[in-house]
Amino acid sequence: NAGVMQNPRHLVRRRGQEARLRCSPMKGHSHVYWYRQLPEEGLKFMVYLQKENIIDESGMPKERFSAEFPKEGPSILRIQQVVRGDSAAYFCASSPPQDSYGYTFGSGTRLTVV
Amino acid sequence: AQKVTQAQTEISVVEKEDVTLDCVYETRDTTYYLFWYKQPPSGELVFLIRRNSFDEQNEISGRYSWNFQKSTSSFNFTITASQVVDSAVYFCALTGSYNTDKLIFGTGTRLQVFP
Numbered sequence: 156n157a158g159v160m161q162n163p164r165h166l167v168r169r170r171g172q173e174a175r176l177r178c179s180p181m182k183g184h185s186h187v188y189w190y191r192q193l194p195e196e197g198l199k200f201m202v203y204l205q206k207e208n209i210i211d212e213s214g215m216p217k218e219r220f221s222a223e224f225p226k227e228g229p230s231i232l233r234i235q236q237v238v239r240g241d242s243a244a245y246f247c248a249s250s251p252p253q254d255s256y257g258y259t260f261g262s263g264t265r266l267t268v269v
Numbered sequence: 270a271q272k273v274t275q276a277q278t279e280i281s282v283v284e285k286e287d288v289t290l291d292c293v294y295e296t297r298d299t300t301y302y303l304f305w306y307k308q309p310p311s312g313e314l315v316f317l318i319r320r321n322s323f324d325e326q327n328e329i330s331g332r333y334s335w336n337f338q339k340s341t342s343s344f345n346f347t348i349t350a351s352q353v354v355d356s357a358v359y360f361c362a363l364t365g366s367y368n369t370d371k372l373i374f375g376t377g378t379r380l381q382v383f384p
Contacts, residue, residue, distance in 0.1 A: 197374035
């Protein structure tokens with residue numbers, strides 16, 4: 156049973172480009188969470204999704220950031236017109252419906268904006 | 270509001286020393302979970318423990334032990350006979366308000382174990 160798969164592992168974008176980060180949850184997990192870790196800081200919650208629904212996006216920046224978890228396929232965190240301050244590690248986690256705190260984290264995507 | 274404080278930014282020890290990482294939390298919920306995660310230099314997050322607020326028994330797993338004290342809102346983590354491979358950043362986390370599933374993380378403690 157593969158764990159939470161995130162890709163790419165590293166992503167470099169120039170200022171103004173778009174970044175797309177993918178997360179495939181563990182088999183049987185229907186809850187997906189995205190967290191951001193800025194350099195030398197702890198993780199900060201961004202968004203919580205279930206299939207085709209955004210449950211809690213209280214941690215998402217108001218502009219340029221969006222997330223989806225379609226019926227088929229991975230969850231996508233999309234950052235439009237990236238700026239240097241978006242450089243961070245983005246972690247995805249998933250959990251099963253019967254144990255929403257039974258988190259499994261992916262290995263993260265390190266985004267560098269140059 | 271929920272909050273997790275890890276006051277120790279960085280700790281350095283020599284191999285075989287015991288070390289305790291402190292975690293103090295704030296919550297108004299009566300039911301909550303506390304977690305510890307390890308982030309080695311490779312960057313991934315390694316789950317160490319999850320503890321329910323109703324279970325105040327201390328836990329031991331090999332060289333790792335956890336002391337949960339509701340009276341002082343603390344959930345401290347001790348590594349006995351530390352090893353170089355224990356060098357990492359350790360995060361304490363708390364579940365968010367009752368009606369959300371998010372985790373609130375502390376800022377982490379960087380542990381360096383020297384040979």
